[in-house]
Amino acid sequence: MRRSASPFSLILLGLGVFLLALAPLLAWYVEPRARQTPIDVNVTTVFTGKGSYFDADALAVQDDQDITVTRRVLGDVADSERGGVAVWDVSTTIDTPKTLPLKDPRKALQWTTERWVTDRRTNRPVHCCDETPSFEGEAYLKFPFGLEKRGYRWWDNTLGATVPLRFAGTKKIQGYEGYRFTGTVKPTRTGTRQVPGTLVGRPKQGQVLAEEWYANGGIELVADRRTGRIINAKIAPKKTLRAPGARRDAVTLLQSDGLEFTPATQREQVALASGDSGRLELVGETLPVGGGAAGAVLAVVGAVLAARGRQRPVRPSAASAGPGPGAVRPGAEPVRPSG
The missing domain is CATH 1.20.5 (Single alpha-helices involved in coiled-coils or other helix-helix interfaces)
Structure with a gap:
């Protein structure tokens, strides 16, 4: 055999x-390359909530009004591929009931544009590609991949600086669990603006260089653990004017106790986070x-x-076969023919 x-x-x-x-190969080669900030993004997020704002036409503060913040992020694929980074162009409008139906950012209460450039793997700012303004910190439009249960530095564009956020446990948004981070911004002077003196309590002065102040009573960001995508955001901004050197606010430009992602934005962000997270889990774990x-x-x-x-029987070869019918056995007398 x-x-x-x-x-x-x-x-x-x-x-x-x-x-x-x-x-x-999947864990050490494919998954790290999949953990990169996308460059072909086209995402719109919407915050809504009640608040107050200064109506320049009426020269008065309008209270208990609907405030809508719309942010569109569009990836610049050409510059991203050329620089090996993620280049995102960001347009943010703040609308009131008067300006929202116009659907024109130039007529919004406030309109800002930014160009955000980050390292696709670490999410840290990269100062190139006509970035404006210059950012710092670890998080802004998203958090890094693989979130940890620790504090992060979040860039607040209105403040023009980073805000320390602390890890505050987990929270479910539309049934999907994410890491929750919270923080606040104390009243801080952020710039100046030329306004009529009467607006800030200086009626005897024609024009004054009023001080712009900003605070945020509550920042709450909930992000997907694997991708760092923000699935819900809630902020409580307050922007005011003060007379030069004054210690009290004279005019409220914008204030809200809670602007938050709309349910539709939450669902969209959760769907994107769930899909990307599932793919990373598949190839990485x-x-x-x-x-x-x-x-x-x-x-x-x-x-x-x-x-x-597999055992197979061994067939005997011709050399090992037994004697044939006419073979003479050793030691036997040959048979002689008779006659």
């Missing part, structure tokens, strides 16, 4: 070795672990079957 490996055992062995080689375990089992089974082989 002799042994030879069956095709089935060789197939199992080969498949097991392939899966064992594929597992680390599920396939490497499952494929590695399956590969080890298949390789062992295939090797065992190949070692045992």
